[in-house]
Structure formats: structure tokens, C-alpha cells
Amino acid sequence: MFKRIITSLFSPKETAEYAHDSWWKPALIFLFILVLIVLSFLLPSFFQNGLPYETEKAIRLAFNDQNVQYSIENGELVSQTNETYEISLSDNIAIVISEKEEIKSDKELIILLTKQDVYLQISQIKEILLQYNDYESIKNIDLSRASNPNDIEFWNIIFSIVNKKIQEYKPITLVVDTFGYLFYWGFVFLILTLILAGLSAIRYGRNIPFRYLWRVSLYNSFIFALALIFTNLFNIRFFIYIGGLLMAVYHIASAKQLLLQEIINRRN
Secondary structure: OHHHHHHHHHOHHHHHHHOOOOOHHHHHHHHHHHHHHHHHHHHHHHHOOOOOHHHHHHHHHHOOOOOOOOEEEOOEEEOOOOOOEEEEOOOOEEEEEOOOOOOOOOOOEEEEEOOOEEEEEEOOEEEEEEEHHHOHHHOOEEHHHHHOOOOHHHHHHHHHHHHHHHHHHHHHHHHHHHHHHHHHHHHHHHHHHHHHHHHHHHHHOOOOOHHHHHHHHHHHOHHHHHHHHHHHHHOOOHHHHHHHHHHHHHHHHHHHHHHHHHHHHHHO
């Protein structure tokens, strides 16, 4: 297997020799590619024990000057105005503070603070995260302090609880993310390799069976997988564009070599 990987990276023309491989060999390469990609996405999570500093900073700044007129007293959310506050963290994520159990929002993911509980709401599905009474540090706390991003004492209390919940849900999150990445990137690579093989079949289809072109395209996709991994590790998107271009170039070289081999085989 590793010989095929090295060949696909440094001698793409020679991958034409593997066009007649049994299906389990390119399938194994395909699975190996997916495992490497998933690991590159999950690796930061293994070493991360809570929210990154940049995320904490973004949350503090999102609350800046919001003037949230709520407090938690004896484990219950209390307000003189009964107003609902929605603090947007991104295009799809928001924190909502309201005494109402049901709220409407155009955000896909919501952290909802209600009378006694905090929920995670994704679309219309709600899952309770915690109750204020579960934590002594927030049984009695003034939430209007959130408007000051420099109130370190307040934010340390909040983020300590958030990070504890992240650690608690970490095993479940890793399992869900693993299957999500496997299915997503498996589908992406399947489509990419089929497109490459299909385009080659338009030109060489009369001389080369489609299954051979597809097998070769699976080997050619390893360079794109490597570029994607470097993109994840170093956060440089330029790698992924280079990887996509090289994948196409490698496949053209492999297809031409495969055509030459098929012509020679037929003459013999």
C-alpha cells in the first residue's frame, strides 16, 4: 500500500500500472486517506481542554455594551423588563437570554438561558446543558456584568463552567465529529474522483474502461488529501488549491500513460 502512496505522490504516471488492481487495494487507500483527513480535523480537539482564547475574546466582545438586564438569584433568572436578548456570535450561532422557554430565531445553533436552565438548541431540537443550581458560582450572579469585557472575575466564572461542560461532552463530540467527517469527506472524494474519471472517459473512453480510470483517480487523489491535511494543520488555504490542481495534473499524466499501456497491450 505504501509503495502505491509513494508512487502516487512522486511518480503519478506510474500509477497507471495499478489500474488493474483488485478493488480492495484502492478501497484500502481510500479508507487510509479518509482516516488521515479525519485525524487532521480532530487533532486540535485532543489537545484542547476548553474554548480557545480567541473564542473567549470574541464572546466577551459580543456582549460589550449589550446592557443585559438580567441576574440569577437563588438559582433563577430574574429580570425587571422581561426583555429577550439575542447576542450574535456568528452568522449561525447566538446566545439568547429570556424567561420564555420557547423562542424564535434565524440562528441554527442557540445557547438559550431560561428561567432555571440553560439549553443547547439546534434548529428546533433542545437539549438541557445545565441548571443554575448545579453550580454554586452562578446561583447568584449579575448578568449585566457581561457587558464589561474586562470584568475578568465574571468571565472566569462563566468560562470555567463552559470549559467543564466541553470536557464532559468531549467523548460524544469526538464520536459525532468522526462519523460526520468520514461521511462528508468520503462523499467529497467519491465525487471528485468520479468527476476526474468521467472527464477522462470523455476523451479516452473508447480505449480505456471507466473502472480503470476511476481506480487511477483514487490513487491520484492522495496528493489532494495531503494538501487538505496541511491546510488543516497550518490554516493556510493556499495548500488546498495547489492540491486540487496537482490532483488534476497527476490524473491527466496517469490517464495518458494508461492509454499508452492499453495500446501496447492490444498490439501484443
